[in-house]
Amino acid sequence: MSNNVTPEKRVKVASNQSAASNQSVSRWFKKNNHGNRLLTLVLFLPPALLLFTIFVILPIGEAGYYSLFRWNGYGEPTKWVEFGNYTRLFKHSAFDTAVWNTLKIILISIVIQLPLALIIALSIYKKSWTNSLFRLIFFLPYILAEVAAGLIWRFVFDGDYGVMSSFTEALNTDSWYILADNNWAFVAILVVLVWKYFGFHMMIYIAALQGVPKDLIEASKLDGASRFQAIWYVKIPLIISGITISIFFSILGALQTFDLIMPLTGGGPSNSTHTLVSYLYTFGITRMNVGFGSAVGVVLFICCVIFAFTYQSTMMKDKK
Amino acid sequence: MFAMRKIPWGKYIFLMLVAGFVLVPMFATVLGGFKSLGELRTNPFGLPEVWEFEYYAQVFADGSIWQLMKNSLIIAFFSVLLTLIIGTMTAFTFSHIKFAGYKYLYNYFLIGMMFPAAAAILPLFLKIRDLGLLDSLSGVVIPQVAFGLGFSILLFRTFFEQLPSELFDAARVDGCSYIKFYWHVILPLSTPILATVGVFVLVASWNNYLLPLLVLNTEQQYPWTLGIMQYRGEYGIEWNRILAYVTVTITPAIVFFLFAQKYIVEGLTGGAVKG
Numbered sequence: 001m002s003n004n005v006t007p008e009k010r011v012k013v014a015s016n017q018s019a020a021s022n023q024s025v026s027r028w029f030k031k032n033n034h035g036n037r038l039l040t041l042v043l044f045l046p047p048a049l050l051l052f053t054i055f056v057i058l059p060i061g062e063a064g065y066y067s068l069f070r071w072n073g074y075g076e077p078t079k080w081v082e083f084g085n086y087t088r089l090f091k092h093s094a095f096d097t098a099v100w101n102t103l104k105i106i107l108i109s110i111v112i113q114l115p116l117a118l119i120i121a122l123s124i125y126k127k128s129w130t131n132s133l134f135r136l137i138f139f140l141p142y143i144l145a146e147v148a149a150g151l152i153w154r155f156v157f158d159g160d161y162g163v164m165s166s167f168t169e170a171l172n173t174d175s176w177y178i179l180a181d182n183n184w185a186f187v188a189i190l191v192v193l194v195w196k197y198f199g200f201h202m203m204i205y206i207a208a209l210q211g212v213p214k215d216l217i218e219a220s221k222l223d224g225a226s227r228f229q230a231i232w233y234v235k236i237p238l239i240i241s242g243i244t245i246s247i248f249f250s251i252l253g254a255l256q257t258f259d260l261i262m263p264l265t266g267g268g269p270s271n272s273t274h275t276l277v278s279y280l281y282t283f284g285i286t287r288m289n290v291g292f293g294s295a296v297g298v299v300l301f302i303c304c305v306i307f308a309f310t311y312q313s314t315m316m317k318d319k320k
Numbered sequence: 321m322f323a324m325r326k327i328p329w330g331k332y333i334f335l336m337l338v339a340g341f342v343l344v345p346m347f348a349t350v351l352g353g354f355k356s357l358g359e360l361r362t363n364p365f366g367l368p369e370v371w372e373f374e375y376y377a378q379v380f381a382d383g384s385i386w387q388l389m390k391n392s393l394i395i396a397f398f399s400v401l402l403t404l405i406i407g408t409m410t411a412f413t414f415s416h417i418k419f420a421g422y423k424y425l426y427n428y429f430l431i432g433m434m435f436p437a438a439a440a441i442l443p444l445f446l447k448i449r450d451l452g453l454l455d456s457l458s459g460v461v462i463p464q465v466a467f468g469l470g471f472s473i474l475l476f477r478t479f480f481e482q483l484p485s486e487l488f489d490a491a492r493v494d495g496c497s498y499i500k501f502y503w504h505v506i507l508p509l510s511t512p513i514l515a516t517v518g519v520f521v522l523v524a525s526w527n528n529y530l531l532p533l534l535v536l537n538t539e540q541q542y543p544w545t546l547g548i549m550q551y552r553g554e555y556g557i558e559w560n561r562i563l564a565y566v567t568v569t570i571t572p573a574i575v576f577f578l579f580a581q582k583y584i585v586e587g588l589t590g591g592a593v594k595g
Contacts, residue, residue, distance in 0.1 A: 059440035
């Protein structure tokens with residue numbers, strides 16, 4: 001039977017079929033394109049998708065690929081070194097220091113910066129003009145650019161001009177250049193970090209505290225709770241989501257500290273104050289070691305991913 | 321009746337101490353620009369005995385500072401504009417045009433928020449170079465926009481979804497198209513969130529250092545963050561000049577902060593509290 005079908009007929013059937021599919025496509029289109037819905041989608045989605053994919057997602061994948069080569073960024077990467085970059089990285093003592101320094105930042109954030117921010121937030125979260133003024137002052141360092149803040153503190157720590165010179169003069173000892181001191185330079189940087197960022201965490205806590213219903217605190221007072229008990233058993237449990245968020249930000253921020261390091265020490269003296277990113281900058285970017293730098297980036301990336309996932313599955317479990 | 325509430329002195333002393341810790345370096349910076357080097361050495365934190373104006377005058381004199389500010393402003397302006405346009409467009413498709421797999425796509429943007437921009441900075445640099453954007457302001461603007469998208473889409477979408485759905489139904493019954501609805505209803509109602517995200521992007525862009533450092537080579541293109549580091553490199557330990565320079569360059573940010581406090585605090589912490 002089918003052998004009898006003439007070519008014309010075949011064409012006809014085919015065109016019928018395609019007409020039918022055309023029809024169904026156009027019907028589907030009409031059904032879904034009410035109010036130009038599909039058109040809007042086609043117009044609105046691609047810009048973000050393209051930008052995001054090209055500049056955020058693709059480079060991450062490429063970093064993983066390039067990290068297996070020794071490459072200066074010109075031509076094609078051809079010199080395959082397998083995990084050579086990684087072994088070189090883990091053997092480098094400056095990288096060790098950078099990792100430790102990053103951990104120190106996290107530690108100081110959690111042990112000093114966040115409690116300080118919380119204590120201050122608890123004492124000034126109520127609305128009054130003095131409290132607003134204090135809030136304004138404490139938040140001020142956060143809006144300064146890191147490079148400007150770094151230069152300001154470089155002056156403060158200058159052994160000839162700054163606060164250090166006043167100290168050493170008062171004690172009648174030699175000038176102390178703390179930022180050039182292997183053992184103390186990073187401590188100085190930690191001071192600047194607390195100075196710069198505690199106001200940000202304070203603001204998160206204040207916003208959370210202002211959302212705590214007043215009658216709960218009143219009720220706890222009527223039940224005879226002391227001020228400390230009211231804070232510990234009522235206020236803090238109620239702002240716990242603010243606290244988890246601020247811990248999240250401080251750790252993510254610690255992993256990316258860079259801008260402050262450059263004006264203060266630039267990673268020196270003898271590579272004792274590098275963080276992961278300043279290490280990446282010094283040993284990867286300025287020397288155009290694309291492979292090696294990418295390996296550092298991959299390590300940084302993996303740290304962030306591991307942190308983000310463990311954080312989400314532990315700290316934020318009950319907050320769905 | 322309670323007696324007059326007693327003033328918690330301990331609290332105020334503590335707050336004053338912290339305020340001193342915050343403010344003393346800033347005042348020292350502003351005043352340092354008015355001191356001669358000799359005086360700066362003996363009196364780093366007090367008021368100047370002799371007020372010298374030449375250092376501030378010199379900062380303005382060579383005019384490069386205006387060029388730096390202008391570049392920073394151009395970069396910030398286009399970063400904010402593009403982030404707001406592209407971010408709202410994308411967030412709108414997520415909030416009002418539900419399509420197959422939109423949740424996956426939305427999460428795709430959200431994971432970008434967790435990536436540290438620095439991790440892939442070398443491939444990003446090569447990408448910018450290969451696209452011919454090196455040493456141009458757009459080479460700073462475009463990646464900045466890309467990195468701000470995750471955060472802004474999250475905030476925009478949350479806001480758009482909280483708008484009353486009756487608005488949308490009514491508009492659709494009246495035959496209003498999606499694009500018109502976006503333009504005439506969504507955007508005008510979203511000024512608070514536009515301001516919040518705009519301020520966040522503005523401050524981040526104004527303070528950005530790593531990306532311009534990577535992308536820009538000619539001084540003509542430098543934003544102020546690069547300019548300030550270069551100035552410091554030129555004048556070494558002439559701290560009075562450097563402090564004057566720092567003061568001048570941070571003033572716009574502080575003035576802006578005092579005027580737009582509410583939005584700045586919301587922009588910088590808002591994502592945390594709402595997210």
